[in-house]
Amino acid sequence: NKKGKANFFLLDKLNSDELKAEHHPEGTIRVMDVIEVDDQYQKLAQHLLGNVYIAENEDALANSNGSVILEKNGKYVKGKYSLTGGSVGIFEGKKIGRAKNLAKLREEIAQQDVVVNALKADIQSKHNEVIAFNEQLKENAIRKAQEDISNLTNQVYSLHNKIENIHSQQQTSLQRLEEMQTSLDLTMSSIEGTRNEWMELVTALNGLRDTLRSSEIDYKETEETYNKANAEYNEFNLQVTRQQSRINALVQEEEFKRNQLADLKKQVDTNAVQLxxxxxxxxxxxELLATAEDGLVAMLRNKEEEEKKLNEADQAYYNLRNALAEKESALRHKVKNREQIEHLLGEIKDKLNELKLQLAGMKERLSVEFRINLDDIIDEPRTGDTPVEELQEKTDRMKKRLENLGEVNPTAIEAFTEMKKRYEFILEQKNDLVTAKQSLLQTIEEVEATANKQFLDTFNQVRENFQKVFKALFTEDDTADLVLENPENLADTGIDIVAKPKGKRPSSITQLSGGEKTLTATALLFSIYLIKPAPFCILDEVDAPLDDANVGKFTQMIRKFSEESQFIIVTHNKMTMNAVDVIYGVTMQEPGVSKLVPVDFRSLKVAES
Known part of the structure; x- marks a missing residue:
């Protein structure tokens, strides 16, 4: 298997003495004199490249004497004690020196990054100093203005406090004066009332004495008259009775007039005292009003003086604030100028860095491709008469021709073999994915078919139960049904609830009354419940909108279904409470403390049976 290329060096056969003993072949240049190596890698480079030379032509290859010689056209001679094996990778075979160029570019980029970071840090520090200076300047001015404002405010508050103290003293004095006057008035009125009562008692006593005397005289006269008229009593009985009644009326009228006269006298005396x-x-x-007016005039004068001082302080504050605004505006203008200068400085530095990079690239290119040191020839005069434009055009044409020719890739066959294997692997993976997709689609179809079948079976059962329960809650003449909106698409279809009580033909369930809606919903609920009865069922005030007749139907159905399930009903209806087995009442005999009171009717029903 060809996995790449590797070079192995037999280090135990090499030592520094042998490297130093190698001769310098004629017509060659030492590689260590051409390359640049950091100090920390100098020994490693000396070990690896100390016996490597660059030849100008092929004549130096014959006299290598154990050295590694590279000819500039690509030919080379290996040294002794080395072994090479493996295969050439797909992306190898590029020009010599590209890695070195990249390394140098990375170093230069790192150096420039360091310089840029240093400049940024310097700029940030200067910016922070300017911001600190601005904040310090603003804080000092604002602090001074706030201190002035605080002093003026304290003075105003002290004046207000003094005025309030004067007002409070004035109010206290007035209140004390009013209290003393009220106490004096109460004392005088009490004395006068006591004197009036005494005079009234004396007058009443004299009146009673006069009345007693006149009554005694009248009694004597009446007694004499009575003795004289005793014989004639039966004859003049009616006249005497009338006369007596008139006398009583006159006496009462006299007493009323006396009382009215006494009341008028009291009112006259009271009015005189009040006057x-x-x-x-x-x-x-x-007198108090005059004193208060004098004090008020003095206070108004003092208020005008204080307002004048306050206006002067406000004017000084506004002058300081305007001066602060002018300084802030000038400072912002200077900051803007500094930012513009920094921006221009940054652009100049960027241009300088770009020129340095171009110069370094040109220098490296001349050194690698043409073995020319730019520092050596930069001051030399031109030897030819060809214009620079013509040379540049000729150079561009040659570069274009080289780019069109491209490079010869000796590893194309191996790359093709690897790409073919990769293609066959991807094609196999694609076929597996297609097969898996078809299998998944078939499984989805089977699942959908099973789900649709189960849905239809369950829907038909719910539909039958709904019709039965609806007729049980209403009458046998009432009809109800469940209709699928889109039977062709069972996964997304909706369900219409059709309820038609006797004597009604509603087009929608919303046209039913509240009780009919409740019974329809209850019928649908129990039709679903009958598919798979649950052990417990909780109903919260379902019977609230129902009348007594429908409540009876509802309780009968609950009683029928309670053979398979246990129902917990929250209700306030007495008929529903009468039909249950156990009642649990929640009471609050003490505020904030709930108490549960159960009543079990099952024992009573057993006892009755």
Whole structure:
């Protein structure tokens, strides 16, 4: 199997003395004098290439004497103590020196990257310094302005505090004055009320005494009249009764007038007292108002002075802010100029690097292809008279001819053999993939056929159950059905639910009433349930939109299906609760604490039976 090319050196047969003993063939150049090697690889290069020479013609090949001689047309003579084996790879056989050129280019690129990174770091550091300077300048100006503003604000706050203190003292004084006046008024009114009550009591006592005297006189007169008219009592009984009634009415009227007169006197006295108090209060209020007006005028004057100072401070602040804005604008202009200069400097450096790379490439090309050192001939005058344009044109033509001719590839047959093997391998893989694809498509078809068959069987069973359950919940005259929208495509088809209660021909299930919709949905649910009954079934307030008759049908169906499954129903309907075996009620006797109260009807039913 041809896997590549390998060179082996018998190092135990070589030593530094033998290498030094080799002679220098005539007409050759030492390879170590042509190549450039880093110091750390100098010994390895001396070991590998110390006995290698480059010949100008084929005459030097005959006198190699154990040395390795390379002729510039490609011929060479191997040294002793070496062994070569293996095959040439597909991508080998290129020109000598290309790897060296690539290595040198990589080194130059690395060096230029180092320079570019250093420049970038320098630019970034300068940029950071400028940003720090800007931030420091802005922070100092802003800090100074903030300090001025804080001082002015503190002064304003202190003035406001003083004004508020004065206002609070004034309010406190007024409140104390009002409290004292109120206390004085209450005391005076209490004294006056007590005096009025005493006078009223004295007047009432005198009135009662007069009334008592007049009553005694009337009683005596009446007694005398009674003794005189005792014989005539039966005759004038009616007249005496009327007169007595009139007397009582007059006495009551007199008492009412007396009370009304006493009330009017009290009201007059009260009004007089209130008038005096009002006059005194008005005089005191006038004095306080005058004092308050004087204080207010003084405060207004002080406010104008403070506002003037505040306006001056605001003007100074705005002047400082304008100056800061001008400085920031000038700084931004300088930063923009610096960025433009840095951009021009970067372009100049890029152009310089590009020229250096071109010069290095030209120097390397002259050294490798023409064995010419650019530093040696750069100062020499031209020896020919041919124009540079003509030489350049001739050079381009020769390069084009060489490119058209191309290179001879001696390994084309081996490459073809390898590519043919690769093609046959890929073709075999392709055939395997096609076979696998056909197998997968056949499997998919079988799965789809099985799924469609099972779907149709299940659909027909659900359809039959739906019709039966629907008639059980409604009546035998009611009809219902399940219809496939697209029977040709069972994987994507939809299902239409048709429900037609007796006396109705709705075009859509949405035209049914709420109870009819609930019964239809319940019928569909139980038709699916009958395909494969579950051990438990939970229904949440299914009977809420149903009337009593439909609730009875619903509970009968639940009772029938409960022989195979256990139903848990959340309900508020009493008829549903009456049909169940066990009720679990959730109560909250204490706030935040729920309690479960079970009631088992099965024991009661057993006892009744």
């Amino acid at each position: 005096n108090q009002t006059i005194a209060s008005i005089s005191e209020s006038s």
